Amino acid sequence: MSETTTANGSANGLGAETARIVKPPRQVPLSLMIGGGIVGMFLILAAIGPYITPYPFDQFHFSTRLAPPSADFWWGTDRYGRDIFSRVIHGTRLTVFMAGTGTLIGVSFGLLIGLFSGYVGGWIDEVLMRLTDIAMSFPGLLLAMLVVAALGSNEVNAVISIGIVFTPKVARVVRSATLGLRHVQFVEAAEVRGESNSFIIFREILPNVWPPIIVETCIRLSYAVLLVVSLSYLGLGAQPPAPDWGLMIAKERAFLVSASWVVLAPAAAIVSLIIGVNLLGDGMREWLAARKTADE
Amino acid sequence: MLKYMARRLGLLTLTLIGISAMIFVIVQILPGDAVDQILEAWVESEGGAHDQLRKKLGLDRPLHVQYFTWLWDILHGDLGRSLSMEAPIAPILIERLGFSLRLAIPALVISVSLSLVLGVIAAIKPNGFLDHAITVITLTGVSVPAFVSGSLFILIFAAWLQWFPSTSSLSEGEGFFHWAYVLAMPIAVLSLEALAHLTRITRSSMIEVLKTPYVRTARLKGLPKRLVIYKHALRNAMLPTVTVIAFNIGWMLGGVVLVEQVFSYPGLGSLVLFSIEQRDTPLLQASMFFVATGYCVANLVADMAYALLDPRIRYS
Numbered sequence: 001m002s003e004t005t006t007a008n009g010s011a012n013g014l015g016a017e018t019a020r021i022v023k024p025p026r027q028v029p030l031s032l033m034i035g036g037g038i039v040g041m042f043l044i045l046a047a048i049g050p051y052i053t054p055y056p057f058d059q060f061h062f063s064t065r066l067a068p069p070s071a072d073f074w075w076g077t078d079r080y081g082r083d084i085f086s087r088v089i090h091g092t093r094l095t096v097f098m099a100g101t102g103t104l105i106g107v108s109f110g111l112l113i114g115l116f117s118g119y120v121g122g123w124i125d126e127v128l129m130r131l132t133d134i135a136m137s138f139p140g141l142l143l144a145m146l147v148v149a150a151l152g153s154n155e156v157n158a159v160i161s162i163g164i165v166f167t168p169k170v171a172r173v174v175r176s177a178t179l180g181l182r183h184v185q186f187v188e189a190a191e192v193r194g195e196s197n198s199f200i201i202f203r204e205i206l207p208n209v210w211p212p213i214i215v216e217t218c219i220r221l222s223y224a225v226l227l228v229v230s231l232s233y234l235g236l237g238a239q240p241p242a243p244d245w246g247l248m249i250a251k252e253r254a255f256l257v258s259a260s261w262v263v264l265a266p267a268a269a270i271v272s273l274i275i276g277v278n279l280l281g282d283g284m285r286e287w288l289a290a291r292k293t294a295d296e
Numbered sequence: 297m298l299k300y301m302a303r304r305l306g307l308l309t310l311t312l313i314g315i316s317a318m319i320f321v322i323v324q325i326l327p328g329d330a331v332d333q334i335l336e337a338w339v340e341s342e343g344g345a346h347d348q349l350r351k352k353l354g355l356d357r358p359l360h361v362q363y364f365t366w367l368w369d370i371l372h373g374d375l376g377r378s379l380s381m382e383a384p385i386a387p388i389l390i391e392r393l394g395f396s397l398r399l400a401i402p403a404l405v406i407s408v409s410l411s412l413v414l415g416v417i418a419a420i421k422p423n424g425f426l427d428h429a430i431t432v433i434t435l436t437g438v439s440v441p442a443f444v445s446g447s448l449f450i451l452i453f454a455a456w457l458q459w460f461p462s463t464s465s466l467s468e469g470e471g472f473f474h475w476a477y478v479l480a481m482p483i484a485v486l487s488l489e490a491l492a493h494l495t496r497i498t499r500s501s502m503i504e505v506l507k508t509p510y511v512r513t514a515r516l517k518g519l520p521k522r523l524v525i526y527k528h529a530l531r532n533a534m535l536p537t538v539t540v541i542a543f544n545i546g547w548m549l550g551g552v553v554l555v556e557q558v559f560s561y562p563g564l565g566s567l568v569l570f571s572i573e574q575r576d577t578p579l580l581q582a583s584m585f586f587v588a589t590g591y592c593v594a595n596l597v598a599d600m601a602y603a604l605l606d607p608r609i610r611y612s
Contacts, residue, residue: 134314137592138584141550142568146584149572150325226441230554233443234569249447256447257455264451267444274439282435 027290032283038276045089046096053086057243066259076261078252084265087243091266094155094244095273098237099224102159106166106224107217113167114174115201115209119182129175132168140165144227148236158237162227166220173216177209211288218281225274245270300603308596315588316370320363323581366581375582380574385582388567393586396563398475399555400548402483407490408541412534414491415498416525419533422503430495437492442551446485446558453481463560482559486551490544497540502533535606542598549587 054074055061061081069076075084117128135143147161181187181204190200229246231237238244240251245266252262357365369376375385418430453459460481505511506529514524553565560566564587571579 130310130314133311134318137311137315137595138588139547139550139591141553142584142587145553145568145572146319146322146580149580150322222439230441230443230550233441233554234557236572246441246443249443253447256451260451263447267447270444271436271440274441275435278435278439 029283029286029290031279032287035276035279035281035283038272039280042092042096042273042276046093049089049092053083053089055083055086057087057090058082058241059086066255066262068259069261075265076259078248078259078262079255084248084261087248088245088265088269091243091245091248092269094238094242095225095228095270098155098159098228099162099221102162102228103166103217103220103224105159105163106220107170107213109163109167110170110172111174111213114171115178115205117171118175118178119197119201119205121182125175128171132171135164135168136172140223141227141230144231145234145236148231153236153239155238155242158228158231161231162224165227166224170213170216170220173212174209177212178205181205181208211292215281215285215288218277218284222274222277222281225270225277229270297603301600304596304599308592311592312589313367315592316367316585317363319581319584319588320366323577323584324359326575326577370582370585375586376578378571378576378579380571380576380579385579388579389564389583389586392562392564392567392583393590395561396552396556396565398479399482399486399561399563400545400552402479403486403490403548404541404545406483407487407494407544408537410487411491411494411498412530412537414495415502415533415537416530418495418499419502419506420525427499430499434492434495437488438496440489442485442489442554443558445488446482446555449481449485450558482555482561485558486548486555489551490548493544493547494537494540498533498537501536502529505529505533508532531605535602538598538602538605542595545591545594545598549591 059082061077061083063081064072064077065079065081067077067081075088077083078087113128113132117125138146143165144158144161147164148157151157151160187200187204190204195204228237229244229249232244232246233250235247235250238247240247248266249263252259256263366376373386375389377383378385378388381388414430414434418427421427454461461478506525511524511529514528515521519528549565552563553569555561556563556565557569564583568580568583568587570576571583
């Protein structure tokens with residue numbers, strides 16, 4: 001921190017330098033706050049959404065099909081006269097839950113494999129890494145499509161496919177972080193004490209690889225949302241009449257021109273959620289990097 | 297360099313064998329086999345017909361025999377026959393690949409060249425106005441899925457402004473300008489997202505390079521800023537970008553699936569989706585293997601380029 005401060009400070013003159021030093025060193029970046037705010041809002045919507053919507057997500061209103069936004073239907077209605085506002089809000093829970101669970105599965109398995117592979121090393125590491133190579137030689141979306149094709153198109157299998165796509169990528173990140181800790185003193189001390197492998201992996205190494213794991217989780221989360229909505233757009237995720245955002249865009253495509261709100265409302269929800277998660281990830285990376293330099 | 301290349305080619309072969317095994321295993325999980333798909337439509341479940349056809353297609357053999365036969369046939373350029381199209385798969389794949397490349401190659405060229413320019417502009421004055429503007433645009437770019445931006449493009453440029461057609465069907469015999477007209481929107485959508493990713497990478501690696509002592513030395517010995525940036529700094533800053541270009545090829549293959557779906561364009565991506573919907577296992581197996589092979593080769597080429605640009609890589 002001190003080095004960058006002087007480098008930037010001297011360029012901006014003495015006044016700026018003192019101002020920078022006075023600032024608290026562990027300031028939370030703006031992007032982290034905005035991203036956290038947006039993601040927090042979606043989490044709240046996911047939790048309470050179904051209790052606050054004006055209509056059930058699957059209630060038909062045949063007299064008001066494809067109605068433009070109005071006082072009765074804030075974001076208009078779709079081809080069956082279902083209230084789009086209610087559907088988008090209901091869909092929040094589905095998307096957030098699917099993306100979150102998929103990420104959780106991928107990060108947990110990736111974490112276990114990465115820690116184990118990096119710590120144990122040798123031929124086990126070699127075999128595991130070649131396997132991740134193979135899994136990663138598929139573009140993410142295509143691997144997910146292949147897995148869903150084999151297991152069947154529904155929400156659960158879409159979540160499983162995201163977990164499968166993420167596991168090797170997370171394993172790679174965790175492994176390289178683990179390799180860096182393989183020969184540090186406190187790990188070797190634990191080995192000399194005769195601690196078990198699992199003790200060393202979970203009590204000595206794991207607490208020190210959290211920062212890269214947190215950053216990786218944020219990146220994965222944003223890809224997870226992308227994958228969830230993409231899979232359901234392709235008909236390989238949630239099935240009708242689920243109020244899934246990607247599915248809504250796919251099913252109402254035909255009315256894009258005559259009733260653009262049927263597509264614009266879920267599209268806005270998708271984009272704002274992903275922007276929020278991306279900001280959260282960027283901010284988290286910045287914050288952890290600043291903390292690291294501050295600690296050193 | 298030769299030794300490095302030989303090692304990489306050996307690894308590629310192993311990886312491809314692994315990929316083929318993985319695809320084969322996953323496709324085997326698919327409920328029902330090819331015979332059920334062929335006969336389901338017009339034969340009641342009479343055991344006899346099913347068994348006969350199974351025997352004819354060689355599906356009664358043990359799985360490992362089927363796998364090695366498949367692999368052996370691929371090595372001889374025989375990708376099998378599609379069940380739903382009732383035709384050999386290889387010519388279909390080649391034709392669809394041609395269609396997809398017409399989207400992917402222009403998109404790659406546009407996004408790579410634009411991203412270098414934008415990344416450098418943003419990095420010259422980090423936290424300046426232009427940098428912030430470019431950051432906001434690229435953040436939006438990486439946050440909008442291809443099918444969302446595609447739908448918006450159709451709404452704005454096809455429906456409201458009526459500049460471009462909303463579906464991208466190609467007819468043979470049309471000239472270059474007709475193609476450019478028809479493909480403009482899908483190419484734009486595909487480039488936009490790759491552009492956003494690449495610009496972010498170029499920006500951050502350029503900022504890192506501009507901080508290095510050798511750039512400061514070049515500036516202090518009186519070289520013009522433009523020369524230092526484009527000749528000294530950019531060459532090193534491009535290294536991570538080269539790797540990301542390879543990742544982008546993989547990403548583009550995924551993006552292509554979505555873009556083709558939005559614009560009803562008959563490329564490789566829509567072929568994969570079609571084979572999933574039709575449960576056409578030979579076609580699914582072959583097209584997935586085809587795509588994964590292309591991705592691996594692209595990665596290999598990128599690694600080679602990296603090794604050529606940065607000699608340190610070859611010896612590590």
